[in-house]
Amino acid sequence: MKKSIAIDMDGVIADTETHFINWxxxxxxxxxxxxxxxxxxxxxxxxNKEAARRYAFTPGFFRTLPLMKGAVEAVKKLMxxxxxxxVSAAMEFPQCLPEKLEWLGEHFPFIDWRHIVFCxxxxxxxxxxxxDDHIKNLDYFKGTTIxxxxxxxVNHNHHQRxxxxxxxxxxxxxx
Amino acid sequence: MKKSIAIDMDGVIADTETHFINWxxxxxxxxxxxxxxxxxxxxxxxxNKEAARRYAFTPGFFRTLPLMKGAVEAVKKLMxxxxxxxVSAAMEFPQCLPEKLEWLGEHFPFIDWRHIVFCxxxxxxxxxxxxDDHIKNLDYFKGTTIxxxxxxxVNHNHHQRxxxxxxxxxxxxxx
Numbered sequence: 001m002k003k004s005i006a007i008d009m010d011g012v013i014a015d016t017e018t019h020f021i022n023w024x025x026x027x028x029x030x031x032x033x034x035x036x037x038x039x040x041x042x043x044x045x046x047x048n049k050e051a052a053r054r055y056a057f058t059p060g061f062f063r064t065l066p067l068m069k070g071a072v073e074a075v076k077k078l079m080x081x082x083x084x085x086x087v088s089a090a091m092e093f094p095q096c097l098p099e100k101l102e103w104l105g106e107h108f109p110f111i112d113w114r115h116i117v118f119c120x121x122x123x124x125x126x127x128x129x130x131x132d133d134h135i136k137n138l139d140y141f142k143g144t145t146i147x148x149x150x151x152x153x154v155n156h157n158h159h160q161r162x163x164x165x166x167x168x169x170x171x172x173x174x175x
Numbered sequence: 176m177k178k179s180i181a182i183d184m185d186g187v188i189a190d191t192e193t194h195f196i197n198w199x200x201x202x203x204x205x206x207x208x209x210x211x212x213x214x215x216x217x218x219x220x221x222x223n224k225e226a227a228r229r230y231a232f233t234p235g236f237f238r239t240l241p242l243m244k245g246a247v248e249a250v251k252k253l254m255x256x257x258x259x260x261x262v263s264a265a266m267e268f269p270q271c272l273p274e275k276l277e278w279l280g281e282h283f284p285f286i287d288w289r290h291i292v293f294c295x296x297x298x299x300x301x302x303x304x305x306x307d308d309h310i311k312n313l314d315y316f317k318g319t320t321i322x323x324x325x326x327x328x329v330n331h332n333h334h335q336r337x338x339x340x341x342x343x344x345x346x347x348x349x350x
Contacts, residue, residue: 118272118294
């Protein structure tokens with residue numbers, strides 16, 4: 001039986017960071033640079049602290065997320081050797097559930113509904129591997145973790161870091 | 176740390192059987208009795224084979240499901256000793272995702288979003304216990320299983336059967 005991987009959406013296959021920065025610039029006319037937010041918590045990435053959370057509750061935000069570079073090709077590649085599940089902690093934002101399904105249908109049509117999971121707390125996930133950008137998800141996971149690089153995790157180094165999707169494939173090929 | 180339970184929705188905390196029978200009667204004027212469907216597969220419960228699946232794709236079906244008798248009280252009781260997750264294989268029917276969230280908000284407002292999971296294949300679920308009516312879910316589960324009684328599982332006896340929610344509480348108190 002193939003081993004299984006849980007792959008996160010936001011910040012991993014979808015480029016939420018760029019999307020947040022674009023939306024903030026559109027609303028406030030201020031472009032926050034990626035360099036300036038390194039090491040900050042997600043709720044501290046913008047001068048206006050409530051903006052990011054408000055966007056996450058805004059219809060259309062999740063449906064229009066840009067793809068993370070290299071994600072489609074890498075997920076396809078991983079599916080050759082692993083049972084791949086897309087696992088998104090989406091329940092906090094109910095309006096995003098159909099949006100996330102549509103987004104996956106557009107960008108990852110080769111992933112069927114059997115392999116999509118929307119949850120709250122990821123401690124319930126029992127796959128062999130987890131690729132995620134949030135230590136709150138990785139810390140409670142019982143299997144092998146890969147921390148996908150993100151501005152909010154640069155100061156955490158207790159999980160194997162992957163800098164990008166090419167790096168994920170390198171790491172998985174060494175396991 | 177509390178042990179964790181994954182509790183199914185349809186056929187376990189929601190009385191899908193009664194709902195299907197009511198909807199079929201309303202459309203076809205024929206009331207199928209519960210006795211007559213014992214041991215049948217779900218897709219064979221009605222003379223018109225496509226009806227049940229069509230209802231599952233009909234907006235409003237999942238939002239208006241009646242509660243399973245004793246479910247609210249039993250889930251509350253289990254939450255005293257266990258971390259309870261509601262886990263529904265809902266992805267096949269995308270329109271039901273917001274309906275299921277609303278239904279849970281109405282009938283189980285004490286379950287927060289962190290403890291709700293919508294998935295396809297339940298093999299990804301890593302809780303200690305699973306309460307479900309479908310052997311396809313229970314068979315691939317690595318923890319302890321309880322099979323909630325349903326017309327379609329009466330001929331399967333390789334999981335511990337619970338006849339109703341009172342019986343679930345009895346069984347869990349003996350574990």
